[in-house]
Amino acid sequence: MKLVRAELERLGARRFVQLMLVLLVLAFGVTASTTLAGSHQPTAAELIEARNQAAESRRQMDDVYQRCVDRVNGNLPPGAEEEYFPADCSEVDPVRQERLPVATDFLSGVFVFSQQAESLLYFLIAFLVLFGFLVGASYIGADLNSGGVVNLLLWRPKRMTVLGAKLGTLLGGVLGLSLLASVAYLATFWVIGQAAGFPGHLDGVFWRDLGSVHGRGLVLVLLTTVLGFALATLGRHTSAALGTAAAYLVVWELGARLVMEIVDTAHPDRFMLSSHVGAWLTGRVEFWDATACATATGFCDRVYALTWQPALAVLLGLTAVLATAAFLVFRRRDLI
Amino acid sequence: MSAVIEIEGLRKTFNSVRNGRRVAVDGFDLTVGAGEVHGFLGPNGSGKTTTLRALLGLVRADGGWMNVLGAPSPTHLSQVAGRVGAIVESPQFFGNFTGYRTLRLLALAGGVPVSRVDEVLEQVGLHDRGDERVKGYSLGMKQRLAVASALLKNPELLILDEPANGLDPAGIREMRDLMRSLADAGVTVLISSHILAEIQLICDHVTIISRGRRVAAGRVEEVLAGFDQHEFLVRVAEPERAAELLHAGGLPAVAHPDHLVVGQVDDPTTISRLLGEQGLWVRELTPLRPDLESVFLELTGEGAHPEVPRQVDSGARDRVIELDTGVGEGRGGDA
Incomplete structure (x- = not known):
């Protein structure tokens, strides 16, 4: 416990961590202030007009669907046949749409919390992922490089305990900060929505969905923190983690993707970590495979999907392998 | 007198793709008795720091047996770590931290009362500079901070690798006085150093290592007497x-x-x-009368050919060749 306390103080005192916190606050401040500056509370007239526009939009959707069905049944009035309709009218069936137009869609210059909270949360998660990776890498990398770990081992000559305490403290610190930042971030925008915008429809489904995205985001933040820590431990330096990440992005996500497309590899996106990250965060992502139906004769669906379960397995597996390797290597390594 | 440090037959070889195989320590023996101020001498690359790192569990030995304060090292080192203060090769600290915070974090991690921080800062002459960032410290001040970190635990055994590095003459004298006062208080001190005159002044016992092997050991006056040509x-x-x-x-x-x-x-x-x-x-x-410097130079062969530029740890490379060919023993081993 004493070791964890000391490590927590050391983590908080690191200049790099403080710099990243300042950047987080800055990004937060800029986003909040521009949102505040570009939003106003809608008047009663604006709300009535938006509701009317939404109702009209829904009515038009019903109308298009009905005419599509009429065309299929041969009931279209003369002159209307030239209008475009999809072959399958279910594509324009309002009941089958993901969401129907609502009044807030037609509020111009108004920040609507219920509509924008999710994308704002994704931005925060992206920052926290970057924060976790960089802080995780520099926390152990700088310590290994500067002799801080050696100093600590002279006091606590138990390598697994020391490295475990460092990782545990780091994860606890990053999780605590992520929770605090998320609460402060969402609360600020909720207040902006209440005071200078429009809160929107905040029912149980909204909060459940937002909580789900938040939970998945936090898991991703912790996984990337472990990845940064493990890569820097293996490479003995912060730059080892940064170099590995940069090399992966350039060599695999760009280079290998290009090669796979050239050689017509089936479903190339499934080999990319970015695809699995997307699948984990959103629950399901669909990809278009141009090569999928080259030899097919009947119906062929070129779309394939990645879901969160295998995505989580891939991300967890990779993190576990690298973390285990880091601990095993650190256990036997000569610290010179 | 009971032994505080015992090393027998320590072996360590470093293998690297770029530099090949290098024998750093080759069957080295060392015994330090309780209450001794023991000098550990050897030329650059002779295996001093590797020995100390192996003793402190930072480097894995390939062979041999080590004991610190009665506990086998490194397997049971954690049982006695609280009684051993050590610095190994000019430790680096975070420049952004103050001297006080650096020691405070170590004290917290080691379960030492934080009140000890002020005491050791006073002891090494850094009390008035403890609130300054380490990046503003001179080399000598960093060395004092390192010694302070080793003293935090109020150790029974103090292992110091080149503690006088970067110290000015007054600082060297203060360090000498500090070592003496610690020894008078019953602390066993093992000092690795190149400053032979200092070792002769501070230490009552000495061990000399060359090419990874012990070439002389004993009370300082006995070692010197062995080389007295009258x-x-x-x-x-x-x-x-x-x-x-x-x-x-x-x-x-x-x-x-x-x-x-x-x-x-x-x-x-x-x-x-x-x-x-x-x-x-x-x-x-x-x-x-022979002094430690002349004995050191004779034993390690460092002064034999002053006209030939000396190569760092060339002895260790020679040893590899001898081991590989199975021919002869090094000069150090014969002495």
Whole structure:
């Protein structure tokens, strides 16, 4: 416990961590202030007009669907046949749409919390992922490089305990900060929505969905923190983690993707970590495979999907392998 | 006197793709008794730091046996770590942290009362600079901070690798006084250093390592006595004639322009008598006692060829060749 306390103080005192916190606050401040500056509370007239526009939009959707069905049944009035309709009218069936137009869609210059909270949360998660990776890498990398770990081992000559305490403290610190930042971030925008915008429809489904995205985001933040820590431990330096990440992005996500497309590899996106990250965060992502139906004769669906379960397995597996390797290597390594 | 540190047959080889195989420590033995101030000497690359790192569990030994304060190292080192203070090769600290915070974090991690921080800062002369960031410290101040970190635990055994690095003459004297006061308080001190005169002044025991092997060990005066050639420096008017006369009298003598050195002298009055009988009057007769530096240079072969640029740890590379070919033993091993 004493070791964890000391490590927590050391983590908080690191200049790099403080710099990243300042950047987080800055990004937060800029986003909040521009949102505040570009939003106003809608008047009663604006709300009535938006509701009317939404109702009209829904009515038009019903109308298009009905005419599509009429065309299929041969009931279209003369002159209307030239209008475009999809072959399958279910594509324009309002009941089958993901969401129907609502009044807030037609509020111009108004920040609507219920509509924008999710994308704002994704931005925060992206920052926290970057924060976790960089802080995780520099926390152990700088310590290994500067002799801080050696100093600590002279006091606590138990390598697994020391490295475990460092990782545990780091994860606890990053999780605590992520929770605090998320609460402060969402609360600020909720207040902006209440005071200078429009809160929107905040029912149980909204909060459940937002909580789900938040939970998945936090898991991703912790996984990337472990990845940064493990890569820097293996490479003995912060730059080892940064170099590995940069090399992966350039060599695999760009280079290998290009090669796979050239050689017509089936479903190339499934080999990319970015695809699995997307699948984990959103629950399901669909990809278009141009090569999928080259030899097919009947119906062929070129779309394939990645879901969160295998995505989580891939991300967890990779993190576990690298973390285990880091601990095993650190256990036997000569610290010179 | 019970042994606080015991090392027997320590072996360590470093393998690297770029540099190949390098034997750093080759069957090294070391014993440090309780209450000793023990000097650990050796040229660069001789295996001093590797030995200390292996002893402290930072480097995995390939063979041998080590014991610290009665606990086998590194397997049971954690049982006695709270009683051992150590610095190994100028430790680096985070420049952004103050000296006080650096020590405070170590004290927290080690379960030492934070009140000790002020005490050790005072002890090493950094009390007034403890609130400054380490990046503003001079090399000597960083070294003092390192020693302070080793003293935090109020250790029974203090292991210091080059503690005088970067210290000015006054700092070296303060460090010497600190070591002495610690020894007087019953702390066993093992100091690795290149400053041989300091070691001779501070230490009561010494171990010399060369090419990964122990070449001398024991009380300082005993080690020096082993190299006493019973030589005398003699100043007379005609050194060359005097040398011939002494040779004729059975004393080997080497003439220099203004003096001569006479060896194997059991009774210095023999020199005065032999020269006086021939009308040569001795102006100075000084015994030449070996100091640690001359013994060190002789044992490690460091001063043998001053005209040839010396290669760091070349001895260790030679050892690899000898081991690979199975031919002979190194000079260090024979001494």
